[in-house]
Amino acid sequence: MNLYQFLLQNHTEVLELTLEHLWLVGISTLLAVLIGIPLGILITRWPVLNKPVLGGANIIQTIPSLALFGFLLPAPWIGERADRIAILALTLYALLPLIRNTYVGIKGVDRSVIEAGRGMGLTDRQLLFQVELPLALGVIIAGVRVATVISVGLATIAAAIGAGGLGEYIFRGLAMVNNQVILAGAIPAAVMALLADISLGWLEKRLSPH
Amino acid sequence: MLQKIPLCIFAPFVVKILKMMSQSDSRPAIEFRNVSYRLPGSEGRTLLHDLTLEIQRGETLILLGRSGSGKTTTLKLINHLLAPSGGELLVDNRATRDWDVIRLRRMIGYVIQETGLFPHFTVERNIALVPRIENWPAHRITERVDELLQLVGLDREIATRYPRELSGGQRQRVGVARALAADPPILLMDEPFGALDPITRAELRREFLDLQQRLRKTVVFVTHDLREALSLGTRIALMEAGRLVTVQTPAEFLTSTEPLTVSYKDACGTDF
Numbered sequence: 001m002n003l004y005q006f007l008l009q010n011h012t013e014v015l016e017l018t019l020e021h022l023w024l025v026g027i028s029t030l031l032a033v034l035i036g037i038p039l040g041i042l043i044t045r046w047p048v049l050n051k052p053v054l055g056g057a058n059i060i061q062t063i064p065s066l067a068l069f070g071f072l073l074p075a076p077w078i079g080e081r082a083d084r085i086a087i088l089a090l091t092l093y094a095l096l097p098l099i100r101n102t103y104v105g106i107k108g109v110d111r112s113v114i115e116a117g118r119g120m121g122l123t124d125r126q127l128l129f130q131v132e133l134p135l136a137l138g139v140i141i142a143g144v145r146v147a148t149v150i151s152v153g154l155a156t157i158a159a160a161i162g163a164g165g166l167g168e169y170i171f172r173g174l175a176m177v178n179n180q181v182i183l184a185g186a187i188p189a190a191v192m193a194l195l196a197d198i199s200l201g202w203l204e205k206r207l208s209p210h
Numbered sequence: 211m212l213q214k215i216p217l218c219i220f221a222p223f224v225v226k227i228l229k230m231m232s233q234s235d236s237r238p239a240i241e242f243r244n245v246s247y248r249l250p251g252s253e254g255r256t257l258l259h260d261l262t263l264e265i266q267r268g269e270t271l272i273l274l275g276r277s278g279s280g281k282t283t284t285l286k287l288i289n290h291l292l293a294p295s296g297g298e299l300l301v302d303n304r305a306t307r308d309w310d311v312i313r314l315r316r317m318i319g320y321v322i323q324e325t326g327l328f329p330h331f332t333v334e335r336n337i338a339l340v341p342r343i344e345n346w347p348a349h350r351i352t353e354r355v356d357e358l359l360q361l362v363g364l365d366r367e368i369a370t371r372y373p374r375e376l377s378g379g380q381r382q383r384v385g386v387a388r389a390l391a392a393d394p395p396i397l398l399m400d401e402p403f404g405a406l407d408p409i410t411r412a413e414l415r416r417e418f419l420d421l422q423q424r425l426r427k428t429v430v431f432v433t434h435d436l437r438e439a440l441s442l443g444t445r446i447a448l449m450e451a452g453r454l455v456t457v458q459t460p461a462e463f464l465t466s467t468e469p470l471t472v473s474y475k476d477a478c479g480t481d482f
Contacts, residue, residue: 115326
């Protein structure tokens with residue numbers, strides 16, 4: 001039985017796992033955006049927080065993903081359901097590119113543009129929303145793009161703790177020593193990563209001011 | 211004779227009252243009183259030493275000097291982008307540190323080298339920046355933008371373009387229009403024509419003179435170009451290493467024998 005036949009035969013299950021995978025990636029990226037971008041802005045305003053915040057996000061990045069999933073198992077409420085653990089872990093991993101790109105994007109805005117804005121009497125808030133964020137948007141979206149692509153890959157490992165997603169096929173295939181089944185999980189995941197990369201890359205280009 | 215004496219007694223008071231009345235008008239727009247500026251930190255370098263200078267309403271004061279002489283520092287102290295480390299700086303008879311800084315800045319137009327325009331705003335939105343944040347009604351903003359484009363000699367068509375689509379000269383005109391948008395009494399210009407080719411530069415200088423003749427703003431203009439200083443200024447404040455060396459009118463500058471003034475004239479040739 002080749003891969004094509006396998007996918008065709010199991011198309012409802014493939015679809016289900018793909019949707020599960022999308023859900024894990026989507027929710028965790030959304031959460032990471034909601035936490036990471038404000039944190040990135042915060043450390044441009046309070047440089048003292050710069051090192052601890054970026055350092056913290058960096059340390060999280062160094063924890064092996066399988067271990068992180070394991071660490072979160074005993075956590076209250078979170079640990080009760082596998083998908084909660086997976087979403088939290090994926091959110092944590094996505095933080096670093098988001099915080100860093102928001103910070104770098106804002107810091108990279110031409111000094112003279114900021115100075116002109118400040119000199120014309122823009123308040124700090126007006127400067128942030130009318131000048132800094134719009135001009136940093138391309139770089140911030142690039143961060144979202146990196147975070148999403150990493151998440152799609154990492155989310156396959158979530159299947160190890162029973163959170164579902166396309167990793168199910170990969171682990172099942174490994175256990176069965178069946179390449180067909182492994183590929184049935186890996187290929188849709190790769191396609192998903194590519195699509196996310198292309199669409200966010202397009203958005204990044206559209207939203208870059210230059 | 212005896213009847214005239216009482217009148218004479220009043221004469222000094224009359225003079226005093228007249229003086230006071232005229233003073234309220236002729237008080238300088240900007241007044242530096244022993245202002246110094248030191249970079250923050252315990253070993254911060256002093257960029258400006260003990261500056262005392264009055265800038266009158268309606269005049270164009272040129273700050274002339276080499277890079278690092280403290281011209282730009284002086285300018286940024288006026289709109290409180292920098293706070294004085296010592297002394298007092300009055301704008302409209304009030305110390306800059308007592309002003310609500312946003313109010314202060316919105317009554318001071320600010321023009322810097324071409325990069326100061328917002329690259330993600332059209333010409334129109336760049337010019338309308340201050341009127342917008344001051345919540346002017348839309349029709350008044352549109353009128354004002356049209357008026358300003360005309361004032362700085364730009365075509366109505368470029369209103370919808372982005373700064374990157376303009377020539378250097380056009381960008382600089384937009385910068386001036388933006389600074390003038392809310393009709394501020396004071397205008398700060400930091401080497402506004404610095405990045406332009408000589409012909410455009412000369413053109414913009416002429417236009418600036420023309421504009422200033424009509425608008426009579428209080429202008430503080432930073433440059434290192436002696437020609438520019440002589441042609442645009444009502445007075446020239448010469449700076450060196452964070453200190454004010456002299457303040458002279460262009461005519462005085464040309465005949466001055468003060469050593470730094472002379473070395474400036476020598477460096478630029480003698481054909482003025």
